[in-house]
Amino acid sequence: MRFRVSLIPTLKEAPVEAHTVSHRLMLRAGLIRPLGSGIYTWLPLGLKTLRKVENIVREEMDAAGAQEVLMPAVQPAELWRESGRWDHYGKELLRIRDRHEREFCFGPTHEEVITDLARRELKSYRQLPVNFYQIQTKFRDEIRPRFGIMRGREFLMKDAYSFDMDTAGLEVTYRSMYDTYGRIFRRCGLRFRPVEADTGSIGGSASHEFHVLASSGEDVIVSCSHCNYAANLEKAISAPLLAPPNPEGDAPMRLVETPGQKSIQEVSTFLKVETRRLIKTLVVEGDGQACLLLLRGDHELNPIKAAAALGVRNLVIPEGSRIAELTGGLPVGFIGPVQTDLPIVADYALEGTSGMACGGNAPDRHWIGVTLGRDLPTPRFADLHNVVQDDPCPRCGPGLLSLDRGIEVGHVFKLGDKYSKALGVSVLDPDGKERTPIMGCYGIGVSRIVAAAIEQNHDDNGIIWPVALAPFEVEILLANPNEPLALQTAEALYAELRSRGIGVLLDDRDERLGIKFKDADLLGCPLRVVAGGRALKEGKVELQIRRTGEAIPVEIPQATATILERLQTLLHAESKG
């Protein structure tokens, strides 16, 4: 591609509203342009990368035996009523009406459509297992789109749906998809980690997320230093924690004055008690029922675990005024589990503790020396808190857990028969009996991968594309288009590289070299070649490596071979995951 005649509108400054690195760089490098909140046009360069991701995904899915289909983006409401999701999906579902006032939605996902196809077409166990996938534009009317492409409303997604005769079959398919995902992200040149995940609202029995590691990631993922245990924070657990030492011994509990000391930190400092020896008491309402949750002072509540422990669908942390209503007028900060009528669930970390401090259930008072089971009835225990850095691993002895940030780019689910049952898919087994196939579903955020790759691979000057995702593997900087020898050298190299199947961008603009360097840094092609200027005087071109900044003079006849070799080396180094 020739720069001079291409739409590559680079920007010196990014619009103020873009804060995230990938969002800014995608705008500045001229990969995308916004059209509305959370919706973007992909410009030529951005689309090149998007297609590269798409092709890697397609090749690996095909290699895994999945079959590509393309389902409608617009789906009739009827189908969604059958699965029950028309009423339950909520406002993320973009609902539309046609001229006859019939209701439709713009598909945020395609379980209904694929299951409808399955019930029409799948009749026999001989047709199973099957796995269908598509690469499709989806729309989710996010409450708050942000971070550009990373969390847009319209996005490109690969979604796959498998059908097996039984759970043993699903197990095999699931494992195959899990392995395929590893291959996909390795080929993309991304550092990633698969983690155990909560199954969330989609339902199902097991699930893994694939995260691209990046300090700017929205999600926290937990992994063991010693074994391969890894989970997202919502799901991660630790081995049982030791009770903090109790210097008070068996001393009876007593009420002390703590004027104005509300927060854990304030109480800890005021009473000279470590935060892990405080009991944090939270008032929550689950499906309308109020309850006290007890955590160690140095721990944070995990609402998903709490909702599961209470067996409720919606867990609400009420506002201060509502809390006062529920506790008979107590100010937040002095609520405690001693002498209360509210039901109590305590975190496992409090099991076996003694001599703890907690709210006094009276303004400006706290209890100290409190022991569960002695000073109040032994509560029900459950896992309620987020694991913290260096907690012991639940799977292995010596391992400690560490927390990292990640961007979720893939998700695999064992769905079970939720949709196949609701929509009535059935096939005959070898004995002629009707059976409901077991489903799995497997998503990859194709457009999100583009943003995630930038989050993980950039510097102050711009993008540093992994070879596999670069819009062009090589950019040739023609130092001066008015110098015949430079022009001839650049054109010859351009033609030769292209004939070898290498993607090349030729910066043939009549601009100063400095501008071309700046733009080349921004665009992030892994290799670039300077044709002209000082190197050419010695019969050479200068090969530059974007990631390292290395500059290597190369004899012109050797240029193509050197470039091919360097690309191979980079590609190899980057595909280790």
Place this chain on the structure above:
RNA sequence: CGGGGUGUGGCUCAGUCUGGUAGAGCACAGCGUUCGGGUCGCUGGGGUCGUGAGUUCGAAUCUCGCCACCCCGACCA
């Protein structure tokens, strides 16, 4: 949806408090200069100041409504 913020040439912003002839830098066009890290100079084109109403002799500026976008929380690939 709740809380906070912003709308002024393509981009970044000043001007708004205190009403009085719409500005700068970048980008764009032309000329010259320069030519391995966003050269320098001159000239030029481009804005009904988000939108509707109101107050006023006069509104980018004051008042009210609406719209859009961004940031912080619950959703998810």
